[in-house]
Amino acid sequence: MTPLLEVRGIDKSFGPVKVLHNVELSAYPGEVTALVGDNGAGKSTLVKCIGGIYPIDSGQLLFDGKEVHVHSPRDAGELGIEIVYQDLALCDNLDIVQNMFLGRERKNGVFLDEDSMEELAEKTLSGLSVRTVKSIRQQVSSLSGGQRQTVAIAKAVLWNSKVVILDEPTAALGVAQTAQVLELVRRLADTGLAVVLISHNMNDVFAVSDRIAALYLGRMAAQVKTADVTHAQVVELITSGRSGELGLKNGVTP
């Protein structure tokens, strides 16, 4: 199976500090790939390189097997790569429909086509079985953390994304909301998207992922099938970069 998104040998430094070392990552259609690693391992930096927010120093990005060059979030969006950031995802002062169509509004002549945007937003949310949102004309500031994540994810679906990357979508959520978001993450993958989920929570990782990619100090320690590893092994990969036969040898080379 060809990965929908593949990162090959990416290096990234901020000034003299090298944050990513020859990082590889593959995400497959129909699967959830969990990207794990300790604080500062480089997860968000890797995602920002993929999303065109940071330029890479060297390495390649492949989309559906072909090399692509992503220089801006717009480039990423045009390819069908959508990234959901915990805090930056939505505008508080706009309602759900306005957020979902922000920057890509539908027009009817010179006017905004509110009816068709509303209809499509409604259809997308209900297609994802989202039922907890009272009104799609509700301001996002009045939504709970879980509902915000849901709207951000629905936005990715609305724009026919093929790859959705979620940076810690459940970090600030309670138990019930986390379960809801994870269920949605699973449904996204089941519709054929490649989903990358960054999470610190091993229970979440094992609940929804098909594969796990563990970053350790800016190096990809291992990429494994979730079914082939235990919680303890993944924790070891995160904290020391290796676990038995898995991971980095001598703390550096994979």
Ligand SMILES: Nc1ncnc2c1ncn2[C@@H]1O[C@H](COP(=O)(O)OP(=O)(O)OP(=O)(O)O)[C@@H](O)[C@H]1O
């Ligand atoms: N803009 C930047 N300038 C300089 N250093 C940065 C910058 N962004 C990140 N770093 C450094 O890069 C390293 C990786 O940070 P990154 O945010 O990617 O980690 P992370 O794996 O997402 O961590 P967390 O789990 O805490 O979110 C850290 O040491 C951080 O200090």
Ligand SMILES: [Mg+2]
């Ligand atoms: Mg981060």
